[in-house]
Amino acid sequence: MVVIGNIVLAIASLVFYLLAKEVLFTKMPGGDAGVGYAWALIIGVLVFSICMAVVTAIVGSQGGFSWVGSPGGNRFLLVLGGFVLIMVGNGFFMAGEGFGGLPNFIRKIFTAIPAILPPLLIICAAVLLNADRSAVPAFTYKLPIYLGFVSGLLAVGFILSQNARNAAAVRQSNIDFEDRNHQNHLNNIDSTDVMKNGVFLYVYTDANHDKDVRERALAKLKTRPDWQEELVRRLQNDWAPEAFTFLASNEVDDKTLFPEAVRQGVLIQARLIRENIRKCRDTYDLYAGRFTWEVERVLRTVDKFQGMGVDYRPAVQEMRNALDEPTNFEKPKLSAKGILDKWLKKH
Incomplete structure (x- = not known):
């Protein structure tokens, strides 16, 4: 299982390399090429997430998450929830959409996350998959997970905030439309x-x-x-x-x-x-x-x-x-x- 995990981890590393090359060093093209670029990004993030899911499952089957919570169902739910949250954060920041209205320094931090988080997660997975945890400092595998967890929380918070702003904008647009419609009725009557x-x-x-x-x-x-x-x-x-x-x-x-x-x-x-x-x-x-x-x-x-x-x-x-x-x-x-x-x- 460890061999399979390492092979899948190598695939995840290759996918990250290709994604990083596109996201960090390639300007998004326009027109139909832009659509293809977006789909390639989505598929790449999906493949990376699947690879990491397989590796996480193998690590879990080998007892690599024994340090998380209490044994049994609670540990499984914690690991599953944490993994999903981390992958949401990774995918969200990899897409890099919707940051235009943020302050410049925050935008730079968000832009750097796709270059930092995936390799840290790959290193963390490699340590948990291959090394004796007692022989390595705990921060080598805990820090990437905690950073990923924080990025996931940031992504969820940002998504909820954007949705709230969009909903408020839609409500205001509807109110403005009703006001214009109302005034048009009065104008039509008068004329x-x-x-x-x-x-x-x-x-x-x-x-x-x-x-x-x-x-x-x-x-x-x-x-x-x-x-x-x-x-x-x-x-x-x-x-x-x-x-x-x-x-x-x-x-x-x-x-x-x-x-x-x-x-x-x-x-x-x-x-x-x-x-x-x-x-x-x-x-x-x-x-x-x-x-x-x-x-x-x-x-x-x-x-x-x-x-x-x-x-x-x-x-x-x-x-x-x-x-x-x-x-x-x-x-x-x-x-x-x-x-x-x-x-x-x-x-």
């Missing part, structure tokens, strides 16, 4: 001519928008004297989905204007659903959640005008039938069907 394009403001009145966005859109819409009559007109043409978006989340002053127009709007929505399904080419167009938004807002609107002399059930049934429009591909189970079935069963 819309309510007499010509008021229908484009209906989407901003939905309950999923922030309160200030909704209030500004509502205030802008109501500057038009016939805003309710305009809603009725939109229910009677292909802008019915937008009108339902408004009515599902907001009240009107004169409800008597709307019952029949709402029924007509439901039938228009049913037709639009059929037309949209016919245009779908695959499940990336017709996915399980498709039409859920439209159906929910239609039903919320219908519920507001129940008991006002109009029977909405036939129109809602037509919308449910529209979801059964055939396709030339396997249609997913549409969530909107279940929502409509539940409403029809109740009514």
